[in-house]
Amino acid sequence: MALILRSCVLVILFFVLPFKATSDHHHHHHHGLKSLHFALFQHETVNKTGYIITKGVAGAGLSETALPFGTLFVFQDPMTLTPNRSSKAVGIAEGTSITSSFDGLQSISVAKITLRLKRHTGSISIVGGTHNVKPSDHPVVGGTGDFMFVQGYVRSSPVDLKSLTVVYKIEFHLYWPPFAAQFPLDEGAHESGL
Ligand SMILES: *[C@@H]1O[C@H](CO)[C@@H](O)[C@H](O)[C@H]1NC(C)=O
C-alpha cells in the first residue's frame, strides 16, 4: 500500500513539475550555479507594437512571413504568462531586427527584455539570429537589476503567425556565474570612493 501511494506521488510530481516550469519561474542551485528556467509569450501587432521603419530591397517572390532584405523593424511588445493576451503581463521586449537573408526569412535581432517576475526584477539583453517561421536561440549577453551578469539563452518559437497579432513563445534559460553572488560587495567599494 505504501509503495503504491509513493508511486502515485511520483506520477503526480512528474505531471505537475513540467507544467509549473512553463507557467512560473523555476529555481535550481547546482554547485553554487544559480539558474532560472521559465517561458513567457510575446505579442506583436504590426502598426501597433511593431513597425517597419525602413523597407529593404525587394527580392523575388517573398512569402507572407518574409520581409525584404535590409528591412529595419522596431518593436515594443508585451510579454504575458500564457498565450492569452489577457493574461498577466510581466515583461516588455524592446528591440530591432534587420532582415539579413536574401529569402527574407532570417534577421539579426537585438532586444532588451524588461521583466517584473515574482522574485526577480530587471532586464536582460539578447542578440542573435531569428528565423521567421522556425524556433531560434538567442544568446543572453547580460542583464541589469536582479539579472546583473546573467548568461544563457532565450529560445523564441512562433506560436501563431496567422492572426493580426503574432504570438511567440519565449523560453528563458538563465545562468548566473559564481562571481555574481559577490556583487553586493562592490557597493561598499563604490561608496568609499573607489
Ligand atoms: C501598416 O502601415 C503601413 C503604412 O501606413 C501600411 O502600408 C501597411 O499596410 C500597414 N500594415 C498592416 C498589417 O496594417
Ligand SMILES: *[C@@H]1O[C@H](CO)[C@@H](O)[C@H](O)[C@H]1NC(C)=O
Ligand atoms: C483569455 O482570457 C480572458 C480573461 O481571462 C478570457 O475571458 C478569455 O476567454 C480567454 N481566451 C481564451 C481563448 O482562452
